Each structure stands twice: as C-alpha cells, then as structure tokens.
Amino acid sequence: MIGRKEPATRWAWVEIDQGALRRNTRAFKNLLGPRQRLCCVIKADAYGHGAVACAKVMHATGCDMFAVATVLEGVELRQGGIEEPILVLSEPPLTAIDTLLEYRLMPSVYTSEFALAYGERAVSLGTVGKYHMAIETGMNRIGVHYTEVLDFRREIDFHRGIQCDGVFTHFATADESSGWDYQLQRTRFDEAVGALRDAGFECGIVHCDNTAASILDASSHYDMIRAGIGLYGLQPCEATRPVFPLEPVMSVRARVTRTVHPAMGEGVGYGFTYRVPRARVQICTLPVGYADGLARTLSNRMDVLYRGQRLRQVGNICMDQFMVAIQQTSMRQMPEAQMGDVMTIVGRDGDAEITMDEMARLRGTISYEVACGFGMRLEKVYC
Numbered sequence: 001m002i003g004r005k006e007p008a009t010r011w012a013w014v015e016i017d018q019g020a021l022r023r024n025t026r027a028f029k030n031l032l033g034p035r036q037r038l039c040c041v042i043k044a045d046a047y048g049h050g051a052v053a054c055a056k057v058m059h060a061t062g063c064d065m066f067a068v069a070t071v072l073e074g075v076e077l078r079q080g081g082i083e084e085p086i087l088v089l090s091e092p093p094l095t096a097i098d099t100l101l102e103y104r105l106m107p108s109v110y111t112s113e114f115a116l117a118y119g120e121r122a123v124s125l126g127t128v129g130k131y132h133m134a135i136e137t138g139m140n141r142i143g144v145h146y147t148e149v150l151d152f153r154r155e156i157d158f159h160r161g162i163q164c165d166g167v168f169t170h171f172a173t174a175d176e177s178s179g180w181d182y183q184l185q186r187t188r189f190d191e192a193v194g195a196l197r198d199a200g201f202e203c204g205i206v207h208c209d210n211t212a213a214s215i216l217d218a219s220s221h222y223d224m225i226r227a228g229i230g231l232y233g234l235q236p237c238e239a240t241r242p243v244f245p246l247e248p249v250m251s252v253r254a255r256v257t258r259t260v261h262p263a264m265g266e267g268v269g270y271g272f273t274y275r276v277p278r279a280r281v282q283i284c285t286l287p288v289g290y291a292d293g294l295a296r297t298l299s300n301r302m303d304v305l306y307r308g309q310r311l312r313q314v315g316n317i318c319m320d321q322f323m324v325a326i327q328q329t330s331m332r333q334m335p336e337a338q339m340g341d342v343m344t345i346v347g348r349d350g351d352a353e354i355t356m357d358e359m360a361r362l363r364g365t366i367s368y369e370v371a372c373g374f375g376m377r378l379e380k381v382y383c
C-alpha cells in the first residue's frame with residue numbers, strides 16, 4: 001500500500017484507509033439497536049481526515065446524521081453533496097442564520113434571542129428552522145442550564161418558525177463512566193429531559209454520548225450516539241482500548257528529498273541542536289514540517305520508520321522539512337536511504353508502527369490534536 005497513490009506535486013502526503021474507516025463506522029453502528037441513530041462527528045475536516053470524502057464512506061455505512069463545529073463546515077458538506085441532517089455543535093452568531101436556513105443546517109440553540117431570530121427569519125422565508133437544544137449539565141461550556149430548560153422552552157416554543165429536532169448534552173469525563181462526575185451529568189440530563197417531556201415539550205432525538213461514553217456505557221445511548229475520534233480508529237482513552245478494537249485510518253508518509261554524509265561535528269538544522277557524532281552518519285531530508293502538523297516540540301525526540309525499522313529524527317523540525325539520521329551501530333546495521341525512498345511518520349511499515357498516541361504522548365497532548373494537525377496542509381490520498 002505504501003506509495004501506491006500519492007500527490008503529483010509534493011513528496012509528502014496523508015493516506016486515508018477507507019476500508020478501516022468503514023469498519024470503524026460499522027463497529028459503532030453495531031453498538032446500536034434498530035431504532036437508535038449514529039451521528040458521525042466530522043468537525044475540523046473530519047479530525048483532519050477530509051470531511052466530504054469521509055462523509056461519503058460513512059453515508060454508505062449507515063450514518064444517520066453528521067455533526068460539525070462551524071457553519072462553514074456544514075456548508076462544505078452540502079456543497080459536497082451530503083444530504084443527511086447536519087447538526088452544528090454550537091450556537092453561531094445571529095448573522096449566520098441565513099446560511100443555516102439556506103443550507104438546512106441545524107444549529108445547537110441555548111439562547112432565546114437566537115432561537116427567536118432564527119424562527120423569525122424562517123417564517124419570512126416560508127420554512128421552519130430545525131434546531132437541537134443544548135443542555136448544560138456540568139461541563140460549563142455551552143447549553144441551557146439543566147434547571148432552566150422549562151423556562152427556556154416556555155420563552156420560545158410559541159414560535160411557529162422553529163422546531164426542536166433534538167436535545168443533547170456533552171460529558172466532561174466520559175472516559176470514567178463509573179465516576180461520580182459522569183453519573184451526576186447523566187442524572188441532571190435525565191432530570192431535564194424528563195421535565196421537558198412531563199410538561200409536554202417536544203424533545204425529538206435525545207443524545208449525549210461521545211465515543212468514550214458510547215463504548216463504555218451502553219445505558220446512555222438514548223436515541224443517538226455522537227461518535228467522533230473512534231471513527232478514525234483512535235481510542236479516546238485507555239479504558240476503551242481492551243474492549244473496542246479500532247483500526248487507525250490515517251498514515252503520514254514522505255519521500256526522502258536529499259541525503260548527505262556531513263563530517264563529524266557538523267550541525268544539522270536551525271540552531272544546530274544536533275551535531276553529527278561520528279563518521280558515516282547519513283542525514284536524510286523529508287519534506288514535512290510544523291506547518292503540516294508535525295509539532296516543533298517533537299524535535300530530536302521522535303522517530304520515523306524506514307524499511308520496517310525506527311530512525312531518529314535529528315535537528316530542529318523546520319516549517320516545511322525535517323531531517324533524520326541513519327547511523328550504523330555495532331548492534332544494528334541499517335541500509336542507507338536513497339533520494340525518493342518512502343519513510344513513515346505515522347502508521348505501519350512492516351512490523352513497526354508509530355501511532356498517533358505515541359506522537360501525542362511525546363507532544364504532551366491527545367491524538368485528536370495530532371490528527372487535526374496533519375490534516376491542515378498535507379494532501380490526502382484515499383486508499
């Protein structure tokens with residue numbers, strides 16, 4: 001598979017394994033009963049994997065709804081031919097209302113000012129604006145406070161221009177589904193939904209689970225789950241790893257653009273943070289840098305794979321390029337590289353593998369951020 005397809009203009013690319021994406025999506029679908037829905041979260045260009053291309057695979061695998069973070073992400077999906085319902089996971093500014101209605105994007109709503117303006121505009125266009133009501137149950141990020149849901153709905157429900165298509169909350173600690181904080185959010189959510197129903201308000205689709213909660217707590221699936229990171233084959237936390245196998249979807253590869261054997265003592269890269277320690281060290285340049293999501297904090301700390309073996313990255317990572325060293329040791333004879341050889345930055349090569357999680361650990365972050373980063377500038381090829 002390595003290098004089977006690649007961009008014409010650059011010796012660096014992201015590979016997206018559509019088969020793995022399909023199997024991961026199917027695995028989430030299989031968690032659900034026949035009346036429960038799968039919402040695929042494809043915000044941030046599908047966590048860097050390419051939103052429209054991923055949405056097409058998910059559509060073919062039984063996805064019922066898509067969720068995005070911004071209005072323009074929703075527009076991109078509509079322009080790419082996606083017809084499923086699309087939920088925007090926050091309340092956009094009032095100035096976004098025309099775009100929402102034009103492209104049939106459902107906002108998350110939590111202020112009456114937005115809800116009424118949305119309804120007014122919908123009526124004037126002769127349509128009805130669907131929305132999902134976000135409920136604040138403890139994360140303290142967005143939503144109507146769980147104790148105020150009835151007041152909120154009494155303020156807006158008279159309006160014939162809006163229709164509640166769903167109510168939802170979001171967990172702050174879904175990775176610890178037996179923990180007290182998670183349980184408290186669940187209880188508050190149940191309370192709020194129960195109060196709405198008892199008072200006769202339409203709730204539509206009730207949902208709260210992200211990837212971690214979907215896997216760890218089947219009792220919280222309600223009418224729909226919102227799966228994100230797991231679709232891309234990445235584990236949201238250690239607890240899910242043993243119980244829900246997933247296949248990584250993204251690999252990052254590049255071809256060697258130059259090789260050189262500097263003399264002992266020569267420096268490599270900006271600031272000479274690495275110096276060639278002895279004779280017969282080959283330095284290879286790869287055309288990927290921190291503007292491609294390869295964080296500069298990884299400098300002199302990460303490895304790449306070449307012919308199924310690990311090589312040390314050396315010198316400071318530049319904006320668009322970085323270097324690796326091939327050193328012969330008494331322990332290990334390494335074949336030297338040639339210009340044009342493929343190296344793997346994330347993914348498998350033979351028996352060796354560099355995971356998003358390895359890179360996240362080295363960077364002091366989570367795989368989500370690493371994957372989004374690689375999606376920023378590198379061209380994607382779909383295999």
Ligand SMILES: *Cc1c(COP(=O)(O)O)cnc(C)c1O
Binds near residue numbers: 209230
């Ligand atoms: C990002 C997001 C999700 C998906 O979370 P994962 O951990 O990637 O599964 C679900 N719901 C909301 C509101 C989100 O912002």
